[in-house]
Amino acid sequence: MSIDTTAPAATTPSATNDPTAPTYDNRTAFADELIRLARTDERIVAVCNDSVGSSNLTAFRDEFPSRLINVGIAEQDMVGVGAGLASSGMIPFVCAAAPFLTGRSLEQVKADVAYSQHNVILCGMSPGMAYGELGPTHHSVEDLSWLRALPGLDIIVPADRLQTRQAVRAAVASPRPTFIRVGRHKVPDVTPEGTELVRGRFQQIRAGRDVTFIVTGTLVSRAIEAAAVLAESGIEARVLNASYIAPLDVEAIVAAARETSAIVTAEEANVAGGLGAAVASVVSQLEAGARVPLRILGLTEFAPTGSTDFLLNYFGLSSAHLVTAAREARAHA
Amino acid sequence: MLATDLEQVEVWRALRAQLEDASAADRDALLAEKARLTRRSIITMISTAGQGHVGGDLSVTDILTTLYAYTLRIDPANPTLAGRDRFILSKGHCAGALYTTLAHSGYFEPAELNTFMAPLSSLNGHPNRNKVPGVETNTGPLGHGLPVAVGQAMAAKLSKNDARIFVVMGDGEMQEGSNWEALMTASQYKLDNLVAIVDRNRLQQGGRTEDTNALDPLDERLASFGCEVRVIDGHSYAELVEAFAPSTTGKPVAIIANTVKGKGVSFIEDRVEWHHKVPSAEQVLLALQELS
Ligand SMILES: Cc1ncc(C[n+]2csc(CCOP(=O)(O)OP(=O)(O)O)c2C)c(N)n1
Ligand SMILES: [Mg+2]
Numbered sequence: 001m002s003i004d005t006t007a008p009a010a011t012t013p014s015a016t017n018d019p020t021a022p023t024y025d026n027r028t029a030f031a032d033e034l035i036r037l038a039r040t041d042e043r044i045v046a047v048c049n050d051s052v053g054s055s056n057l058t059a060f061r062d063e064f065p066s067r068l069i070n071v072g073i074a075e076q077d078m079v080g081v082g083a084g085l086a087s088s089g090m091i092p093f094v095c096a097a098a099p100f101l102t103g104r105s106l107e108q109v110k111a112d113v114a115y116s117q118h119n120v121i122l123c124g125m126s127p128g129m130a131y132g133e134l135g136p137t138h139h140s141v142e143d144l145s146w147l148r149a150l151p152g153l154d155i156i157v158p159a160d161r162l163q164t165r166q167a168v169r170a171a172v173a174s175p176r177p178t179f180i181r182v183g184r185h186k187v188p189d190v191t192p193e194g195t196e197l198v199r200g201r202f203q204q205i206r207a208g209r210d211v212t213f214i215v216t217g218t219l220v221s222r223a224i225e226a227a228a229v230l231a232e233s234g235i236e237a238r239v240l241n242a243s244y245i246a247p248l249d250v251e252a253i254v255a256a257a258r259e260t261s262a263i264v265t266a267e268e269a270n271v272a273g274g275l276g277a278a279v280a281s282v283v284s285q286l287e288a289g290a291r292v293p294l295r296i297l298g299l300t301e302f303a304p305t306g307s308t309d310f311l312l313n314y315f316g317l318s319s320a321h322l323v324t325a326a327r328e329a330r331a332h333a
Numbered sequence: 334m335l336a337t338d339l340e341q342v343e344v345w346r347a348l349r350a351q352l353e354d355a356s357a358a359d360r361d362a363l364l365a366e367k368a369r370l371t372r373r374s375i376i377t378m379i380s381t382a383g384q385g386h387v388g389g390d391l392s393v394t395d396i397l398t399t400l401y402a403y404t405l406r407i408d409p410a411n412p413t414l415a416g417r418d419r420f421i422l423s424k425g426h427c428a429g430a431l432y433t434t435l436a437h438s439g440y441f442e443p444a445e446l447n448t449f450m451a452p453l454s455s456l457n458g459h460p461n462r463n464k465v466p467g468v469e470t471n472t473g474p475l476g477h478g479l480p481v482a483v484g485q486a487m488a489a490k491l492s493k494n495d496a497r498i499f500v501v502m503g504d505g506e507m508q509e510g511s512n513w514e515a516l517m518t519a520s521q522y523k524l525d526n527l528v529a530i531v532d533r534n535r536l537q538q539g540g541r542t543e544d545t546n547a548l549d550p551l552d553e554r555l556a557s558f559g560c561e562v563r564v565i566d567g568h569s570y571a572e573l574v575e576a577f578a579p580s581t582t583g584k585p586v587a588i589i590a591n592t593v594k595g596k597g598v599s600f601i602e603d604r605v606e607w608h609h610k611v612p613s614a615e616q617v618l619l620a621l622q623e624l625s
Contacts, residue, residue, distance in 0.1 A: 050505060051539065052540075071508075071546060104474065131458075134458035304452075305453055
């Protein structure tokens with residue numbers, strides 16, 4: 001079995017702040033990369049919960065019918081089955097809508113994946129508020145908080161198509177217990193050409209010394225837009241894409257605290273225990289001079305009814321909100 | 334929280350009175366008419382919202398109509414009345430059918446249905462008890478309703494009231510282990526005031542239940558978990574009314590309601606892709622024609 005971690009080069013336009021840039025559903029890149037790797041690596045199987053369509057696994061099933069295991073609407077069973085497959089040398093991509101994969105099966109993820117260290121690749125499809133009007137039961141905004149508390153589980157939040165492919169490749173190249181948020185809400189390409197996905201590292205998308213945005217997933221393009229607005233008034237914002245939430249890039253956070261005067265975090269997740277909380281736990285333990293002002297943007301309550309875009313705006317996660325937060329944080333410096 | 338629509342409650346009361354005095358044939362005709370209006374409203378709502386679960390809404394409509402118009406001992410003007418019968422739609426994705434039924438019963442104004450899934454509407458894609466009167470618990474993730482219903486049935490026993498607790502699960506939903514844990518508890522505690530209804534339309538989101546993770550022999554399985562099992566045509570009002578009668582064995586009642594997903598609209602019936610497809614403007618007209 002050969003594992004090719006390099007090909008193919010997805011189109012990788014450079015970071016954009018063009019709001020009219022085309023946007024993509026990351027599930028497409030996910031399924032495409034999975035199928036490509038499965039052709040040469042028979043260890044790869046997919047496990048799902050009546051979600052062949054919503055996990056974008058129809059083409060995978062058609063090409064590898066015996067390697068698509070649909071347990072039906074039974075997520076706890078699904079994660080346990082994934083652990084069994086992993087413990088026997090397979091590379092299971094366990095795919096389900098993120099709220100049910102994490103919420104319903106949390107104990108299986110804890111005991112059977114993280115604690116047992118079975119190399120299951122948990123693929124949280126349509127995370128954050130991608131399910132908009134279907135409401136809080138279908139939003140996955142607690143996943144980052146819940147899963148951060150599990151030692152030995154990597155958490156990857158790809159920000160675009162390229163990073164989605166890279167995350168799938170990384171999982172196959174070196175399987176380990178991993179959760180990947182596979183976005184459905186369409187996002188533009190944000191990763192500059194040639195940027196690798198390195199375990200435990202953020203990517204710097206834009207350099208700056210005045211303020212730092214540490215953002216993840218759908219918020220990355222919004223932070224890039226915010227940085228462009230701030231630049232017009234002479235404020236140079238550093239933009240860090242937190243594509244790995246665990247392991248955490250402590251070094252990059254410390255550098256941001258030392259080199260810029262304030263930090264703003266933003267995530268399509270609840271602020272209780274998510275990316276912002278992770279950043280805060282690093283910054284707050286620095287020496288007095290390095291403890292910069294911090295603004296943590298995210299959800300604080302169950303969402304009302306609304307579309308994904310409506311709700312992102314409702315919870316203060318637009319680029320305009322990021323601009324305001326950056327100015328406020330700097331004012332406190 | 335939405336406000337009660339007292340005028341609509343009067344309409345509901347009048348129908349209830351009519352049904353009580355009606356012959357079996359007249360009763361069935363009245364229920365059929367009510368269900369027809371509910372189905373029309375569901376189609377319109379989903380088309381306006383541009384989202385919804387039309388297949389499962391239409392398969393559960395006759396069950397909901399019979400329960401709310403005829404069986405449940407409730408007072409829509411007083412949705413939190415102590416000792417009321419309770420209903421939980423465990424397959425919460427069919428909120429459209431529940432909202433319509435509740436609105437037609439006066440729990441809130443039917444005009445509110447136009448806001449289904451609109452920004453800040455109380456009518457979220459899955460029911461929320463803190464916003465919609467008549468909703469007993471929030472559902473959406475499958476496999477939650479039955480355990481909650483077991484708790485409510487237990488509470489009724491403990492407080493010595495004669496309330497009965499009705500809950501509807503999808504058949505695909507029965508793949509969730511929590512349902513079977515709940516049935517064991519219900520049987521252990523002899524909850525003969527519990528009525529667990531399976532909307533047996535034989536389809537789930539991505540395929541037929543029997544091709545996905547087979548449920549049959551569902552009747553034997555339910556019986557072996559300690560239920561009094563009733564297998565009925567879930568679109569026959571006469572059979573529904575009879576099946577909703579109290580337990581005769583001291584055991585919890587499980588009803589397998591054989592239904593057709595998409596019932597009432599020919600091109601939606603029994604087609605997996607209509608789990609949550611939205612009808613086009615043209616299809617809406619066709620559907621409303623079939624339901625006229
Ligand atoms: C725990 C959980 N897993 C997955 C889903 C996604 N989902 C929504 S509806 C559905 C299919 C339900 O099928 P069934 O219970 O048969 O309902 P019906 O046919 O009446 O629509 C699925 C898988 C969910 N809502 N909850
Ligand atoms: Mg079904």
